[in-house]
Amino acid sequence: MAKSICIALREGALEGELAPTLTIKDSIASPFGLQVFDHVLSQLFSSILAGKSPSQGLILVSFSRSPSFYLELLKNKGINVASSDKRIHILDCYNDPLGWKDQIVEISSTVTVFREVKHMDKLFNSIIELGRGLVGGGKIRFSIAIDSVDEMLRRASVSSVARLLSNLRSHEQISSIFWLLHSDLHKARVTAVLEYLSSMVASLEPSHQLANGQRGDLENFALIEHNSKKGKFHVRFKKRNGRVHVMSEEVHMEQSGINFTPLTSEGAINQGLVPKVQFNLQLSEKERIDKANVVLPFEHQGDNGKPLQIYDGRRSLVDSKHERAVAVENVQTKEESESESESDRQRGEIIYYRDSDDEMPDSDEDPDDDLDI
């Protein structure tokens, strides 16, 4: 849940603990990662300004967007950056990451341009230096936000990026840290590396999966349109006590910004699993009751001492009584065992409990799942 993430980041790290770390992960099918990043950023920074967090400042490392965009964003959220410039500083890796420009126009005193993004160790030093410049040295903590680690991964090796993030995470002055990642730009193992480094992973997924290879399908286009405004937001928390919580929400993109709402009822999902055919595959209430009342063969229904009469369809009911006492070589196995058990009634009983009453028809449950060999 988006709120829980912001609270965890706001609370920061306890003494001797690694800083809470969030990875925001999206893909092209559900590209709302930047908007979620903006939301978390503004929430965290408001908390820092309001004094609700042990973190005294925020360093924003911007790769994908211009620093002026962020200054504008915070201004629009009602945060007066001018009066708060002692609390936020932006490390500008957007305007001239590789040193191609001859001269840089300085935007504001809250922005420092960084021109060597290929060198992760220099980046690390700059971040720490800026943070210390903002909050001072010693034990005072600050938070870090990284616009997107994709640019870092494109320009440096996975191991050096992982080293930088891990060092930041374990630094004694870092209160919390979060970053954005576009998962489909990298191999799965790279995404996995970053997820292992994080205590929280927030992933954005499309509400409806598009069928592959269906180009030009009008239905596919309708899904594309739907997915451009809505999506699913899954969060995986690693708690301090070692447990892992997974929570889900729905996310909507609106003019006013991003909105998180609880998931709609599970029924909606189940209906999606039932194939759309012309037959009615559901049961009505009456049909359900009738089904429960059916007397099934080969089950002991006679619990009041009366001998059980199971009609096997071959002989009349009257004749079967005479046959019962005699042990006959009957090829029907089930009936034989039943009739034998009848004669053994004095000695023992076979009690049969159906264990599949709770199971819905067409359920995907594998009955062997709980085998404990």
Next chain:
Amino acid sequence: MNQRSSNLLDEALGLDQASEPWPLKGRVVAIEDRVETSGSFILHHLLKRSLSRNSSNVSIFIAFAQPFSHYDRVLRKQGWNLVSQRDNGRFFFFDMLKLQCPVGDEGITPGGGLIALYGKIHKTISALPEISQKNVSIIIDDLSLMEVAANGSSDHVLDFLHYCRTLTSEFDCSLITLNHEDIYSTEDGSTFLLQMAYLADILIKVEPLATGLAADVHGQLTVSNKGRNKASNFHFKVKENMVECFYPGRSRD
């Protein structure tokens, strides 16, 4: 007729709004086409719109695919003289067909050519009168050939595009690129297309119809406009001097 029939495309791009001299300013437009459906007609269309809309609009055309004479011929059929526009300082043509990227030369790397190109573009825009600086379109035809010129290094091309994007923040200019979707089929190659898809504010896909070839309809366009949170899909037919866009089933012919 000319104005009306292209309106679906203009509408999807936001060009139907008369209030601004160049509504695409500050935006990145990425066009993805295929062998069966070439997307260069969109570049011509946008170039024409930029020139016709307002006299202070300037276009910088970076051509890897065709020489100047080709574009001059195409635009002439649509009623625009690129030579006079170039002389008036409204159209700048960077002929990259002659760009050599020497490998192994002292101090010059495959990316060096792109760094120099960026510098040239920046200088050109800075030298413009202030009113035009706000209404510049940078058009690149096309990215796959730029990659070839950079000796196959998509990283250098992405770096160059990043710097062009900083131009959209600095000067509010628009960046329009063309790339081919079907040449990237391997695992490594497809991330370049994804990078462009993430970078773009407006993504235009030019594809053939799902049902195959047709005489009346050349293909379909899918325009995803992130800024307006809107997606549009319609068919098109490229004619002698214009392109006709219509919803499925409503071709005028």
